[in-house]
Amino acid sequence: MSQQAFDVLVIGAGPAGLAAASSAASSGVRVGLIDDNPSAGGQIWRGGLEHAPTSQATLWLIRANADAITLFARTRVISRVQPGVLLVETPTGAQELSFRQLILASGARELFLPFPGWTLPGVMGAGGLQALVKGGLPIAGKRVVVAGSGPLLIAVAAYLKSRGARVQCIVEQTSWSKLGHFGLQLARSPSKLRQARSLGWRLRGVPLHANSWITRADGSERLEAVSIQRGKRVETLSCDYLACGFGLVPNIELGSALGCTIEHGTLQVDEWQQTNSAGIFCAGEVTGIGGLDLALLEGQIAGLAASGQTAAARVLFSARAREQRFACHLASSFALHAELKRLAEPETLVCRCEDVPYQALQEHTNWRAARLQTRCGMGPCQGRVCGSATAFLFGRTPDSVRPPVTVARVASLVSTHSDQEK
C-alpha cells in the first residue's frame, strides 16, 4: 500500500482545519489536509474557493491552497495502523498517511431529536437542508419551516429565503428572555452584531416563534405538515420541508478512538490546543461549540504550536479567551428545554439505521445493554445520530469507539492486513 509522510496532518478542512494547516505550513513543514467532502471549506464555507461566501473565506481558502499543503478531498480516516500512521480511504482506494503531529479539526454535526414523523422524507437537519440546497437541491417556491435551536436557524432561514424558498416561520425552543440576553452579548462584538442585523433584515416578514417546538411531522409518502407547540396551543402548518436541528454536537469519534480525553462531549485540550496524547492537537468545534471566530483562532494556535511556533501562538491567547466567553453565552442561551425529552412516543424510532423505537430503549439502563439487546447504534452511522439523541433523552452516550471509525470498504481493510502478513 502507498504511504505518504507529513510533518503535520490535519483532519478536517473547515475553518479550524484550514487555519491549522496554513499556520503550520508557514513554518515550512510539510502538511497533509484531509476532508471527506468534495472540496475544502467545511460546512460553513462549503464548495471551496469557487463558492467562497465572504472575503474571510476566500482568504483562508487561498492560504490553505499553498504548495506545502496536500489536500486529500473525499477522504475518510478508517483507523490508526500504528502510532503516527493513519489508514485512510480515498476515492481511488486505501492509503496510509504518516505524521509527526496530528491536528483534529473534525467539526460538529447537528443534534437531531426524535419526534413522531421525524423519519419522513422532507424532514431534514437545518444545516442539512442548507447543505443540499448549496449542492443544487431545487428550493425556489418550496414551503419550509425552520425549527430547533440556535443561531444556525437564523442563518439557514436567511439563506433559504435568498434562494427563493417560502420560509413559513422559524421555531426556536429557547425563551424570548434568553434570546434577549444572547442579543446583548452579540452587541458586544461589532462584527457579530453587523452579521445579526444583516440576517434580521434579510428575514423581515418571517415570523420567529420562541419557546416553541415541533411536536410531530405528518405525511403519507413524504412530509406534508408539521405541528408546532406554541405555549399551550398546537398549530398545524403545511410545508414541503422541515429544516430542524437542535444545536451542534462535536465530532469526537476519531479523537476518542485515538485515546484523547473527552469531557462533556468535547475533546479536552491545554492552552496549546494539545490533548493528553502527545502530538495530537484539536481545534474548532470538536473542543466545544464556539462558532467561526473561535474555530479560526484555535486552528491557528494548534497549527503554530504543532509546528514549533509557540511565540506566535501565544499572541492569539487573549483573543481566544474572548471568543470562549462568547461560546459560554451561546451554550446557556440555547440550553435545551426538558420538555423536548417528551416529544418521542413509545413507537417513535430513535435509531434510524436499525429502526429501534423509543420504548425498546427505555427498559435498558446503559448504552451498551441497549446496544446489545436492540442493535441501537450498530448501523452505518455508528451511533452518531441516535447516540447524541440518547445522550439528551436518557443521559447515555456510546462508551467507546472502535475501528473502523467510519464505514469502510472491505478492500481497504484487507489491504492493510495483507501488508502486515508479508
Added chain:
Amino acid sequence: MHEIQLTVNGQPVCVPAGSIVAAALAQAGVTSFRHSVSGEARAPLCGMGICFECRVTINGKAYALSCQTMCEEGMEVTTT
C-alpha cells in the same frame, strides 16, 4: 450554465454542473432514497455524510453517499 446528464433509476436527468447526486435525485422526483430495515422510505437527513440516510448505488457501487458525491456525466444512480 454547463449541464450534466446522468440517469436515476434508468431515467435521464439533467442538472447544472457542480450539483450533488442528492440534488439530481430530487430533480428526478425521487422521494425515497432507500428503504430502512423495517421498510420505511428514507431520504437525506444530515446533508453532511454523517447519517447515511441518503445512501444510493452509484455506477454499481453500493453505500455511496448522495450528499457528498458530485454528479458526473453518464453516472448511473439507483435507489433501493
